[in-house]
Amino acid sequence: MVENTIHATQAVVTLDIALxxxxxxxxxxxxxxxxxxxxxVVMVGAYLLYKYKKEEVSSLRWIMPLISFIALNVFLLFxxxxxxxxxxxxxxxxxxxxxxxxxxxxxxASLFTLLMTILMVIGAADAFPGLGGKKCKITALxxxxxxLYEKLFPFVVFLAxxxxxxxxxxxxxxxxxxxxxxxxxxxxxxxAALMAGSAALILSSGSWDKEVRKDLSLVLMxxxxxxxxxxxxxxxxxxxxxxxxxTLAYVHAGGxxxxxxxxxxxxxxxxxxxxxxxxxxxxxxxxxxFAAILTLVGLYLAKDVWLKIPQMLPLx
Amino acid sequence: xxxxxxxxxxxxxxxxxxxxxxKVENEVPLSSWRLRVKYIDxxxxxxxxxxxxxxxxxxxxxxPCERICPVSALHYLENGIVNIDSARCIGCAxxxxxxxxxxxxxxxxxxxxxxxxxxxxxxxxxMMPACVVACPVEANIFGDVEDEHSHISRYIMEHQGGxxxxxPEKHTNPKHYYVGGGTQTLDPLAHQRLEGYGLFNNVTHLExxxxxxHGVLDRFLAPFVGHEKIDNKSFMDFSxxxxxxxxxDH
Ligand code: SF4
Ligand code: SF4
Ligand code: SF4
Numbered sequence: 382m383v384e385n386t387i388h389a390t391q392a393v394v395t396l397d398i399a400l401x402x403x404x405x406x407x408x409x410x411x412x413x414x415x416x417x418x419x420x421x422v423v424m425v426g427a428y429l430l431y432k433y434k435k436e437e438v439s440s441l442r443w444i445m446p447l448i449s450f451i452a453l454n455v456f457l458l459f460x461x462x463x464x465x466x467x468x469x470x471x472x473x474x475x476x477x478x479x480x481x482x483x484x485x486x487x488x489x490a491s492l493f494t495l496l497m498t499i500l501m502v503i504g505a506a507d508a509f510p511g512l513g514g515k516k517c518k519i520t521a522l523x524x525x526x527x528x529l530y531e532k533l534f535p536f537v538v539f540l541a542x543x544x545x546x547x548x549x550x551x552x553x554x555x556x557x558x559x560x561x562x563x564x565x566x567x568x569x570x571x572x573a574a575l576m577a578g579s580a581a582l583i584l585s586s587g588s589w590d591k592e593v594r595k596d597l598s599l600v601l602m603x604x605x606x607x608x609x610x611x612x613x614x615x616x617x618x619x620x621x622x623x624x625x626x627x628t629l630a631y632v633h634a635g636g637x638x639x640x641x642x643x644x645x646x647x648x649x650x651x652x653x654x655x656x657x658x659x660x661x662x663x664x665x666x667x668x669x670x671f672a673a674i675l676t677l678v679g680l681y682l683a684k685d686v687w688l689k690i691p692q693m694l695p696l697x
Numbered sequence: 698x699x700x701x702x703x704x705x706x707x708x709x710x711x712x713x714x715x716x717x718x719x720k721v722e723n724e725v726p727l728s729s730w731r732l733r734v735k736y737i738d739x740x741x742x743x744x745x746x747x748x749x750x751x752x753x754x755x756x757x758x759x760x761p762c763e764r765i766c767p768v769s770a771l772h773y774l775e776n777g778i779v780n781i782d783s784a785r786c787i788g789c790a791x792x793x794x795x796x797x798x799x800x801x802x803x804x805x806x807x808x809x810x811x812x813x814x815x816x817x818x819x820x821x822x823x824m825m826p827a828c829v830v831a832c833p834v835e836a837n838i839f840g841d842v843e844d845e846h847s848h849i850s851r852y853i854m855e856h857q858g859g860x861x862x863x864x865p866e867k868h869t870n871p872k873h874y875y876v877g878g879g880t881q882t883l884d885p886l887a888h889q890r891l892e893g894y895g896l897f898n899n900v901t902h903l904e905x906x907x908x909x910x911h912g913v914l915d916r917f918l919a920p921f922v923g924h925e926k927i928d929n930k931s932f933m934d935f936s937x938x939x940x941x942x943x944x945x946d947h
Contacts, residue, residue: 387887387888387889390739390740390881390887390888391738391739391740391741391745392737392738392739392881392882392887392888392889393737393738393739393888393889393890393891393894394735394736394737394888394889394890394891394894394895395736395737395738395747395894395895395896396735396736396895396896397733397735397736397890397895398730398733398735399728399901399902399903400799400901400902400903401793401799401802401902401903401906402902402903402904402906404790404793404794404803404906405790405794462913462916463789464787464788464789464916465787465788465789465790465803465808465809465907465908465916466786466787466788466808466809466916467787467916467917468917468920469768469785469786469787469788470787472767472768472785472787473767473768473787476768476769476785477767477768478766478767478768478769480764480765481764481765481766481767481791482765483765483767483789483791484767484768487767551765551791554761554764554765554791554795555761555765555791555794555795556761556795556796556797556867556869557761557794557795557796557797557798557799558794623886624886627886692794694885695799695885695890696796696797696798696799696885697735697752697798697799697800697863697885
């Protein structure tokens with residue numbers, strides 16, 4: 382095949398250093414995955430709170446901030462643990478560099494977690510009158526300021542969108558990895574949040590009205606369908622840049638990334654789509670929960686492959 | 698003033714003098730490199746040639762590593778050098794993800810990012826970078842690219858049309874030039890890395906990023922309880938079980 386440039390020149394590396402392996406590994410996958418849940422439940426939860434009466438989604442007011450709070454803390458923990466100098470994280474606040482999406486994201490995510498903590502405490506204090514006992518000052522303060530929840534909520538929903546998307550900008554600022562283009566990654570992050578958010582709420586929707594579950598199935602279906610299409614578009618039709626092509630070769634060529642990617646696609650996108658579609662008429666809660674769990678597993682696998690393959694490419 | 702580098706690949710003979718000088722001058726630990734000379738063989742036997750390409754940080758005018766650094770550990774100096782303040786670095790590795798040239802490493806001794814600084818400490822006291830001094834054939838040319846009378850500027854003018862930078866399409870505007878380079882040598886996608894073709898095999902990827910003995914827990918505990926001292930010798934005992942080695946072993 383001498384007509385192929387690389388074969389025609391027969392250029393082969395005969396002495397070089399060992400290249401770095403994967404720099405951002407599973408901790409960053411987990412970080413992105415947990416953040417999708419943490420922001421997604423707020424976006425999907427906001428829609429439910431807007432559309433339905435309080436009785437129809439009785440526990441949502443405290444369950445939503447609780448799930449978000451847990452997921453955000455997992456996200457923050459792994460962000461911190463992945464640093465080689467975790468105690469210096471404080472430098473992001475003492476010496477912020479505003480051109481960096483890491484800085485802007487860390488500030489927004491911290492503010493978001495703080496607001497979510499307030500919503501969680503108020504939501505839980507209102508839902509459980511006995512919580513904290515009579516002497517607990519925090520729950521008393523929360524109950525006295527119950528109205529703050531509704532005042533803060535629109536701002537929190539608004540903030541959830543950039544908190545979801547900023548990781549896409551970090552990926553875009555990672556100029557060495559051409560596979561990650563800002564427009565695609567921003568929409569993928571948003572869709573991941575809708576997938577993870579609806580899946581997490583489905584898992585806690587047992588006592589809610591069946592119309593609510595129908596809505597959650599629809600959100601899940603639309604999100605997995607759109608996200609799947611985007612992955613397929615990139616997988617099969619990324620003809621534009623040589624680096625993106627070379628990166629995708631690590632999945633196209635078979636091997637562990639190929640298996641992980643297709644496992645993720647089938648398990649987390651194709652199967653949940655049909656499962657969710659089938660539950661819209663039947664309101665089969667068990668099947669829908671199964672679809673939700675598969676979505677969360679598949680999303681992790683897809684994110685993991687997309688994070689790692691560009692790091693396999695030799696940069697110099 | 699804008700300091701730049703030019704390497705004339707027609708002169709470079711692949712002696713690796715610059716590589717060693719850099720290691721010594723900057724005490725770069727084993728498993729890490731600020732500068733390396735890459736050998737690439739081109740053609741089929743008997744029509745083959747070997748090319749040598751020194752690769753270091755390009756000190757880009759529009760540096761993605763500086764842009765992504767959340768704490769400004771990477772910063773521009775007035776003379777155009779992209780410098781790094783390892784005391785501020787949080788070790789997020791964002792810069793390693795951003796540099797299109799793979800010029801940054803996580804120092805296994807300090808657990809912070811590091812790279813070629815154009816020997817900023819030597820420049821400050823009026824000396825040339827260590828790698829320039831070491832080169833026996835003067836293939837490394839260093840100087841002010843904004844001064845049209847400097848050696849490097851004159852060299853660029855004399856070789857107009859033959860001067861290249863790596864990955865110009867990234868719009869990083871590198872201040873590191875090559876004369877006598879070709880796509881096969883400067884574009885990492887234009888040559889193959891085939892198992893079994895290297896002069897030394899089994900050394901294709903680093904197994905660790907930063908200190909190999911510095912697990913997740915150590916990162917948190919180290920400031921209080923200390924951790925195993927890492928120096929160059931730590932990397933040389935390949936067969937020893939590192940986790941069971943006693944203090945003072947290394
Ligand atoms: S070559 Fe890489 S490390 Fe050097 S300035 Fe450019 S982006 Fe930064
Ligand atoms: S690893 Fe250090 S130098 Fe690199 S981007 Fe992070 S803080 Fe900045
Ligand atoms: S300029 Fe200094 S730090 Fe950079 S490669 Fe040369 S010796 Fe190493």
